[in-house]
Amino acid sequence: MSGALLVGALREPQSVAVLDSPGWNALIAAARPERLIGTLALRVDEALTPAAVRPILADARLDAEREARQALWEADRAAEALGAPVLLLKGTAYVAAGLKAGKGRFIGDLDILVPRERMDDVEAGLRSAGWEWVKQDDYDDAYYRQWMHELPPMIHCERDRMIDVHHTILPLTARQTPDAKAMMADAVAITERLSVLSPEDMVCHSVAHLLADGDLAGGLRNLWDIHCLLDNVDAERLAARAERHGMGRHVAQAQRLAAALYGSGVRQRLTVWDRLVIWRLLARDGWGRETRKLLRFAFYLRSHWLRMPPMMLARHLFTKWRKGYRPV
Amino acid sequence: MRHQLSLRIGPASFRIGSAWRQPVAQLAQLYADYPQVGGEVADFTVRLEPAGPLRQWVRPSIFITGDHGLADAAPMSLTHGLLAAEMGMNLQMALGWRRHLLLHASSVEKDGRVLIMTGESGSGKSTLAAQLGERGWRLMGDEFALLDLVTGSVFPFPRLISLKNEAIGVVAGEAPGERMGPLLKGTAKGDIRHLVPRADAVARMEEGAKPALLLFPRFGHAADVRPVGQGEVFMRLTQASTNYVALGEPGFRALTRFVQEVPARAIDFPSGEAAMALVQQLWDERT
Numbered sequence: 001m002s003g004a005l006l007v008g009a010l011r012e013p014q015s016v017a018v019l020d021s022p023g024w025n026a027l028i029a030a031a032r033p034e035r036l037i038g039t040l041a042l043r044v045d046e047a048l049t050p051a052a053v054r055p056i057l058a059d060a061r062l063d064a065e066r067e068a069r070q071a072l073w074e075a076d077r078a079a080e081a082l083g084a085p086v087l088l089l090k091g092t093a094y095v096a097a098g099l100k101a102g103k104g105r106f107i108g109d110l111d112i113l114v115p116r117e118r119m120d121d122v123e124a125g126l127r128s129a130g131w132e133w134v135k136q137d138d139y140d141d142a143y144y145r146q147w148m149h150e151l152p153p154m155i156h157c158e159r160d161r162m163i164d165v166h167h168t169i170l171p172l173t174a175r176q177t178p179d180a181k182a183m184m185a186d187a188v189a190i191t192e193r194l195s196v197l198s199p200e201d202m203v204c205h206s207v208a209h210l211l212a213d214g215d216l217a218g219g220l221r222n223l224w225d226i227h228c229l230l231d232n233v234d235a236e237r238l239a240a241r242a243e244r245h246g247m248g249r250h251v252a253q254a255q256r257l258a259a260a261l262y263g264s265g266v267r268q269r270l271t272v273w274d275r276l277v278i279w280r281l282l283a284r285d286g287w288g289r290e291t292r293k294l295l296r297f298a299f300y301l302r303s304h305w306l307r308m309p310p311m312m313l314a315r316h317l318f319t320k321w322r323k324g325y326r327p328v
Numbered sequence: 329m330r331h332q333l334s335l336r337i338g339p340a341s342f343r344i345g346s347a348w349r350q351p352v353a354q355l356a357q358l359y360a361d362y363p364q365v366g367g368e369v370a371d372f373t374v375r376l377e378p379a380g381p382l383r384q385w386v387r388p389s390i391f392i393t394g395d396h397g398l399a400d401a402a403p404m405s406l407t408h409g410l411l412a413a414e415m416g417m418n419l420q421m422a423l424g425w426r427r428h429l430l431l432h433a434s435s436v437e438k439d440g441r442v443l444i445m446t447g448e449s450g451s452g453k454s455t456l457a458a459q460l461g462e463r464g465w466r467l468m469g470d471e472f473a474l475l476d477l478v479t480g481s482v483f484p485f486p487r488l489i490s491l492k493n494e495a496i497g498v499v500a501g502e503a504p505g506e507r508m509g510p511l512l513k514g515t516a517k518g519d520i521r522h523l524v525p526r527a528d529a530v531a532r533m534e535e536g537a538k539p540a541l542l543l544f545p546r547f548g549h550a551a552d553v554r555p556v557g558q559g560e561v562f563m564r565l566t567q568a569s570t571n572y573v574a575l576g577e578p579g580f581r582a583l584t585r586f587v588q589e590v591p592a593r594a595i596d597f598p599s600g601e602a603a604m605a606l607v608q609q610l611w612d613e614r615t
Contacts (some may be wrong), residue, residue, distance in 0.1 A: 024369045025343055032395045052341075052369040059426040066576055287329050287345050288373055288395065 001291075002030035003220065003282030007261045009040060010224065017048040017306050024053055034220045038064030064104040068095045069079070071107040074161050078112060079193035081129030082122060086194060087113045087187050089166065089205060092223065093196040093217035097188075101228035109153070109162040112185060113197075116167040123151060126165070130157045131222030139319060147173050147308075169208050169245075173308045176212045178204060178245035199232040200241040207247060207254040211277075215296070215303040219281045220261075227258040253277075329375065332333050334366040338474065338485040338533050339427065342417050347384050351376055351409030358410075358488055358509050358522060361530050372396075372420035376412055379403035392416045396423035408440035408512050411520055414488060420608035421472060421485070422570040428474035428483060429575060429582045432568040435473040435482055436465040443611060444473050444590075446568050449517065452547035455495040456603055458523055460503045463604070467529040474536075477578045480585050481536035486529045488522035496521045498600050530599045541614050542592040543607070549596035551606060556592045 005027050009016050019027065031037040041057035042064070049057065056109075071092040079086045079264045089111035094102030114122050131154040133142055144152040149172060151165040169178040183205070189195045197205060202225060210222040230238075242251035255276060280299050283292040290296060304313050329345025331352040336342075346352045369382035378384035388406035392415055401419075404412045421430065431445035434457035443465075445453040449545040454470040461467030468484035475482055488509065491499050496519060500508060544556060544564070556564075565583055566572045572579050593610055597603040 021367055021369045025373065028369075029373045029395065050369060052371075054369060055427060056369075057422075063574070066574065069576075137480055187592055289375065289377070 001282055001284065002026040002286045002288070003034075003216060003284040006030040006034060006036060006040070006220065006284075007282065010036065011097070011262050011264065013043040013045065014048060016044055021052075022286070022323075023048070024050065027054060028053075029286060029288035030284050033282070034228065035106035035218060036221050036224060038106060038216075039066070039221075040104070041226060044106040055113055059221060061104065064106070067105070067107045068102065068273075070161070071095055071110065071193045074110045074156075074159070075112075075162070075194055077129070077156075077162050078110060078126070081131075085189065085192065087184060088194055088196050090225075093202070094228075096194050097196045100231060101225045105225075109164050111164045111166060113166045113180065115181075115184065119151065119165070119167055122165055126154060126163065130204060131155065131163055134162065137323075147171055147312075149174075170213050171307045173312065174213065174306060176208065176246045176250075178208055178247060182244065198241075199229065200234070200238045203229050203233055203238060203254075204242055204245050204247050204251060207242075207250050208245075211250040211254060212247065212306060213303065215300040216277065216280050216294075219277075223254070223258055223261060223281065226254050227262040230255065230258060255310050257281075333359075334364065334370055336363045336365045337417070337487050338469070339484060340372065340421060340425065340485070341365050341368065341370045342372050342374055342420065344374040344376070344413055344416065346376040346409070346413070347378050347408060348376070348388065348390075348406055349547065350406065351390075351413045351614035354410040354510065355413050358524050361524075361527065362533075369488060372417070372424060374413065374420055376409065376416060385482070388439055392419060396420055402516070404515075405457055408515050408520075410509060410522065411490075411512055411515055414522070418471060419489065425474075425571060426575065428476055429579050430569055430571050431473045431475060431565060432471070432570065433473040434451065434470040435468040435484070436460045437468055437484075437537050438465050438611075440537050442468065442473075442537045443541050443543065443607070444482065445543045445545050446473075446565070447544050449548065450492075450547070452495075452545045452597070452603065454489060454491065455498060455547075455600065456607065457543055458489045458491060458495070458499045459502065459600060459604060460607070461489070461526060461529065462499070466532060467525045475539075475582055476536060477575070477582045478588065479536075480538065480582065482539045483536040484533050486525045486533050488524060491521050492521055493518045499523060539586065539590045541611060542590050543602065543610070544592070544594040546594065546596045547603070548598065550598060551602050552594075552596040553606065553610065554594045556590075556594050558587050561592045562587045 009027055031040045037060040040204055041060035046054055055231050075088055075092050088096055091105050091107035092110055134153045141152050149166055149168045149170055153164055155162050168180040170176055183197055183201045186198045187195045188198055206226050210219055225240050242248045256274055260267050283290055285291050331349050332345045333352050333356055334343045372395050376393045379389040379391040383389040389403040390412045391403050392412050393399055394416055433444050434443050434453040435444045436457055445456055447453050457467055457470045467486055469486045470489045472485045473482050474485055503523055507524040512520045595606050597606055
């Protein structure tokens, strides 16, 4: 399974020295869709790679550099549009703060966190600076506004880059309710215009998205983020902060998972649930295809179960299905 | 994947996997004289997958994807499997290649200098390149011209030439039948038939050369030649490039240099023969 191959290469970069050509093909085919090829390219020592692999990894490093440059530029544009400092989340925050988690990281959208009471101003500010709605569908738009933790995604009309404006951490219907106000209060300024979450809140935020939300698609990268972010935190402060956000159990699980997949030291005992999550995370074959279809579908259902009360979930899935959406 | 083949085309290598035998068998036959690179590390993986759980057997339908994919790509019929494989390789190049500036253009070479032709689908650039390739020029490719970021040379990417509709009859009259692929009827772009480039194009597919003339052909109009200003050439080429933005500053420098050094003309022509004459005339006049 190439998911395991990818995890092994990130954990111990020198282990790639033993790979043959089919092994490299499988590793690259997994790293690209998991969006970890840039990270891999920065960790692996060129001297250990065959000649045919070097240009592939060099290209990935180039792409990662561009991602970082573009992400910082977008963050700057958003701060300019809002006329106020912006609190960055996820990839852009890691790059802006120069963290290990940002090294080689693929960055899709710009994610920012703003107080809920400022949402109307923020929306107006972004629209006048050229951002437009992506979703034309009235159901989706109303759904986002009523139930989600973010505005419907917007895209810049000239630069084609998306922005996600969050006002809290998880959907309003979710079972956990991390304290976004506390996160904003403890944010750390890194320039005059940009700030990021405190190291402990960064972990909580990343864990919330990996384990209390979503179906774990692309989870290997999120877990890599967490693995890197854990280097910067104080264990006691993290535990206290996780309790405050109602995330104690999830943070503890993320620590076990990160140690099991990416850690080099002693591993903690894994639960059956941990093993299921790992099985889901590693579901990719040597051609880059996602495998374990039933398991993935189960996680997809679970992600919705976590987000919504049962009747609402049934109504939502029915509406999406009628519109032609198929999950897998 | 059940069926697979690895190929090198110009500087790029592909590992193509398919749920069905037919597309891979057709590729193997048409690319028989290309370097077979099975067992090596490929630059790209291409996958031809069933578009749905049952679509491997019932009304077989191909979803084209790989290292780089488009989520909303329309599925294709298995009878067009060869085209799907070709599109799969194009897709990987268009979205993933970073080692050259990619120009969506056809190109041919003579006396160590390259003629590049670019334009919308239907402009006649493939047909022109195919015909020139049968008449003493070295065909470099009909889809992408690869512009070196440092030296300014153009490198070939000589995949099968994709001939559409009327162009099939025009070129089939000049090229021997054994170099023509099967006729694919009723694709999204009408009828398509592939032509295998001549042996010299394949043998010299790693050999680049300096660009000498850029043409913007337009089929179906009275014969005409117009100069094109550098600003317009630059804009049209950024639109004809799939990786211009991704390359950043090196891409900008390479394209600026190309625009400044290579003379450009727009040409209109009513027929293939008129085009051949126009091209030859402009080639001889170039400074």
